[in-house]
Amino acid sequence: MNKILITGGAGFIGSNLCDYFIAKGDHITVLDNFATGFRHNIEHLFEHPNFTLIEGDIRDLETCRQACEGQDYILHQAALGSVPRSINDPITTNDVNVGGFLNMLVAARDAKVKRLVYAASSSTYGDSEALPKVEDVIGKPLSPYAITKYVNELYADVFSKTYGLECIGLRYFNVFGRRQTPNGAYAAVIPKFVIQLMNHESPVINGAGDYSRDFTYIDNVIQMNEKAMLSENAAALNTVYNTAVGDRTTLNLLVQYLKEYLSLYDPEIDKIEIIHGPQRVGDIPHSLASVDKAKQLLNYRPSHDIKAGLKESVEWYWGNLK
Template sequence: MNINLSQKRILITGGAGFIGSNLCEELLKRNNKVICLDNFSTGKRENLSTIINNTNFTLIEGDIRNLEDCLKASKEVDYVLHQAALGSVPRSIKDPITTNDVNINGFLNMLLASRDSGVKRFVYAASSSTYGDSESLPKVEDVIGKPLSPYAITKYVNELYADVFSKTYGLETVGLRYFNVFGRKQDPNGAYAAVIPKFVSQLMNLESPTIYGDGNYSRDFTYIDNVIQANILSLVADVRAVNTVYNVAYGDRNTLNDLMSYLKEYLSEYNPKIKDVEIIYGSKRQGDIPHSHACINKAKELLKYNPQFSLQKGLKEAIKWYWGNL
């Protein structure tokens, strides 16, 4: 990825999380000063172990729900990559108040802090959940439906707030609608673990994974390096490309049954017994979108986004990492 981005001060909220920590590492490699703001509610200190002693890295333990923490972290910062959020549709259904507090109040605090600190550009993690009950495929940025979960509502409100701050205060914003991101450092444990690391961990332990529904729901699974590319491109993009939202995906879709077949095939190279693990099918989960497939033409045109990792290529990389780290 030949992009000139160095000698900047960049704040990454949620920088100890899966996506955030990968962004921290990449931006430090590019000779930037990186500030990480995290309260470690879902982020992990071990995600920062390779960079914690880097002289260009600063860790601020704080909460985006606290405006003072946001102002402290944003001081003299050039750019913000806002990754901090409470993810998971099921978690938001179980506890909508906390999800709202973190994802909306925390987001607003970061917008205010960025405005007041003179931040040049605010790039934030949006979500494909915003498409809600829209049945059109592939998903195009301007065509959305009604949200299907409290989490989806919060991510849509983020987009509305960002748009208002752009128009009212002149803050440059870019929203990146992530589609089912996976890869190294994604946590396989916990009640709200993402599907790929959870399946990988279960298969490695010769445990039967559960697919909710008949396995024909489809997703545009997106490897972490594609997401890193989109974030960096958003920071350096021409001003004509800001104050809008983009789909960040590979631009393809695979069913959960397809996913499981790939996982068993690739993991069996490490342990042949994995190919014989039985798969369990459960009932559909409330709030799940049936199909997710992104049109990435807008990001390709305006951000020069060019994802390099298909699901299969990304899975091979992710499995290699999990096999050495779980």
């Protein structure tokens, strides 16, 4: 049994990680302040003998110390996501994503945790136009959020070199899947579009819809976290990896897929028109990851492409939110 601390464990990615590792027989401790996560994502685990919840904030060092005590591994998912949120409130984004991350590094170091795997971001590539995105080639960040996630990588590198704390960063590329919330001002595009189509509302695509993303299904992200956490390959440690599929889909094609899969449940959805609005500030035009490094050093093999992931996601949303 591994003892794993999952920060942000009540969130979309965190709660899926909880379910996966609980099913494998590990002991899970969740640290979450429920600022963006939801109690209902993990309440089915509250009575499980291998589950512990600490309600607290990573901005408090003592809370981080308490959570790290006795843990073997940390999967650090806690953060304030969203480029628009960071543009609207850069102070809070920095406090959580940089200050909170530094607290976790210090607490992990002092608790002698074996390894910290943390959620990095594809936003770190910034204004680099090179495709596909390769880990060693980045540009200038285009948002406060992107800056915070890059600072995380710098801090992790310093802590690995200075204190010997094993750290691996996973640059997530547009993660989607079950439990991703469609609600709120900063909802991700896939659940937002799904719920609008289910309600017979017209989704609004920012710009012409020709921007493309390497949409990454949640099961691929779980696989990467597990491989990064348990890898015994010394060459695989203290670095960052793209966590993606290695393929890209335009927003126009994404909506086309969603309408196709949702129409299997409700044929009227296929008739819904799409609206195009203004381009969003801070958005990069195209995102496509090279996953060669993860394949080589972590033996990563994506299990779901965009179509397989969307089909499972649509099935989940229809069964749980309709």
